[in-house]
Amino acid sequence: MTMVATTPLRRSGRDVAVPALDAGAGRRAAHTEPAWVRLVIIGFAIAFLTVFVGLPLILVFSEALSKGIAFYLSALADSEALAAIQLTLIAAGISVGLNLVFGVIAAWAIAKFDFPGKTLLITLIDLPFSVSPVISGLVFVLLFGAQGWFGPWLMAHGVQILFAVPAIVLATTFVTFPFVARELIPLMQEQGQQEEEAAISLGAGGWTTFWRVTLPNIKWGLLYGVLLCNARAMGEFGAVSVVSGHIRGETNTMPLLVEILYNEYQMVAAFAVASLLALLALVTLIAKTVLEGRIEQGLQHHDH
Amino acid sequence: MTIEVRNIVKQFGSFRALDNVDLRVETGELMALLGPSGSGKTTLLRIIAGLDWPDSGSVAFDGEDALARGAAERHVGFVFQHYALFRHMSVFENVAFGLRVQPRKIRKTEVEIKKRVGDLLDLVQLGWLADRYPSQLSGGQRQRIALARALAIEPRILLLDEPFGALDAKVRKELRAWLRNLHEEIHVTSIFVTHDQEEALEVANRVVVMDRGKIEQIGSPGDVYEHPASAFVHSFIGESIVLPVDVQGGTVRLGERRLDLVAPASASGPSKLFVRRHDVTVGPSGSGVFEGAVKAVRAFGPMQRADVVLSNGHGDTLIEIDAPRDHSLKVGDRVGLQPQRYRIFADA
Secondary structure, three states, X not given: OOOOOOOOOOOOHHHOOOOOHHHXXXXXXXXXXXXXXXXXXXXXXHHHHHHHHHHHHHHHHHHHOOOOHHHHHHHHHXXXXXXXXXXXXXXXXXXXXXXXXXXXXXXXXXXXXXXOOHHHHHHHHHHHHHOOHHHHHHHHHHXXXXXXXXXXXXXXXXXXXXXXHHHHHHHHHHHOOHHHHHHHHHHHHHHOOHHHHHHHHOOOOHHHHHHHHHHHHHHHHHHHHHHHHHHHHHHOOHHHHHHHOOOOOOOOOHHHHHHHHHHOOOHHHHHHHHHHHHHHHHHHHHHHHHHHHHHHHHHHOOOO | OOEEEEEEEEEEOOEEEEEEEEEEEOOOOEEEEEOOOOOOHXXXXXXXXXXXXXXXXXXXXXXXXXXXXXXXXXXXXXXXXXXXXXXOOOHHHHHHHHHHOOOOOOOOOXXXXXXXXXXXXXXXXXXXXXXXXXXXXXXXXXXXXXXXXXXXXXXXXXXXXXXXXXXXXXXXXXXXXXXXXXXXXXXXXXXXXXXXXXXXXXHOXXXXXXXXXXXXXXXXXXXXXXXXXXXXXXXXXXXXXXXXXXXXXOEEEEOOEEEOOOOXXXXXXXXXXXXXXXXXXXXXXXXXXXXXXXXXXXXEOOEEEEEEEEEOOOOEEEEEEEEEOOOOOOOOOEEXXXXXXXXXXXXX
């Protein structure tokens, strides 16, 4: 072969003279504050977090367990509690599934193509973030309620949406719509479409390219979006409260049940259900931290 | 495989990226598309690859309509400026990708794929990196892997978009020679895009000079350098002394001074005179078409470079000339300058 030998990466940085580090010895670096200032600031931050975040969390669990573990478990095994847990899981499951598909499609469209109305679409995706959840719920009442646009037609055909599971799923889906798309759009924009173009020029079809190139590149971001979407879906109160109708054992999700139990002075039961939501929050928090590290790594792999 | 591009027009909004481009590439050629940014060279390459579509015109491979096929069916190897390696796959899997996505009936067995990828990695001399990930490679290594990946599908045509644009100067030089040698070995019809004239002239056997969506000249590296077809090509390739002249009835004037030069019939009115610096002979006053006074002399290597103020009718024009080291030049000397070769193009 008649090729010019290209030497592998040479690490020549070792013998470069290192600038003297002791030039400013004895003086503090300009950005370092005196010790007492640092202590006060850090102390304040810790105290604030303890009072406003840590204490309530501990309180939830201590209240829930105040009458013993047996009482705690029986409160959770109550049929209304079980129904609420089941409904919450169903609503979150469906809305996360829908938003996963919508989110990937929307992010794909926005990041990879130029089309008229793109800005409008981005704004629309953000709408659920900027509208109060109560208003979101009311919109569904206006659409599907007895006096709403579709209400009379739906009633005539015996379809129950409002004050039933479908409305709860719809409201939850609406409120949690932005999470997946919002997470993916910047990620996909940053990654560009060159890897997809490379895959296509190598003979891969659209599906193959999506499964083998696009999806692996966005998987951590996607998981992150799903995680936040799920946390919000399970914890959503306002929008669901408006459309649920609060039928006991039927249309109460966990957050709604917590409120009802609390209003009926069933403190331990209320906190028992709340403790599950708090646990969900903690798991989400940990998973989120792990995923953020992964996404960071994924982007570093991209450096060129 | 020949490539025949005809009447290609591509518009991005109000910007005309390609304006009626015709181009024919012969089998086994290594052709360079050279031009400044925005000249349309990358757009043309992407249209040939099937990554972009022209508004009108045709592209044919060996006489067969290429626009009827998508990028995936064109069998074109494409190398991107920023490599576009699949970041979640090892080097081996990157190169194997094109083989793994082939239709089931013609797909190679795992053993065959292993063999082929191994051969390709040997070809780019990076077999020892098979298990690494793209992020662990240097820029030059990534680009060679990208090339191996493009070659895996045994492309009929190889297209390279600014292949060395993101690399530092030393690696660029190495890869240039390497690419030329590789092409001699595999001989696949290849087009590469560059804005670096040295790269184009050194690597390609034919150069296409583009500007503002049009082809200015097609020719061998020697041709485009020695016989530039337009003012743009002359100023874009190689360094030139450029003087604004006026041509009336075949008489060339620089300001008030009449120059004993021959203008082509096509030049009339305000024009530009182009001379390569090394085509100017320096002699005593009165020995050349131009008269001037030496303003400064800088000596380096075998040459010396001098700033000379030309005396013409109105105002002074400063030009830079080269002279052999042994030629005595002092600040303040009056010199005569004779262009041995020159070109005159009418202002557009």
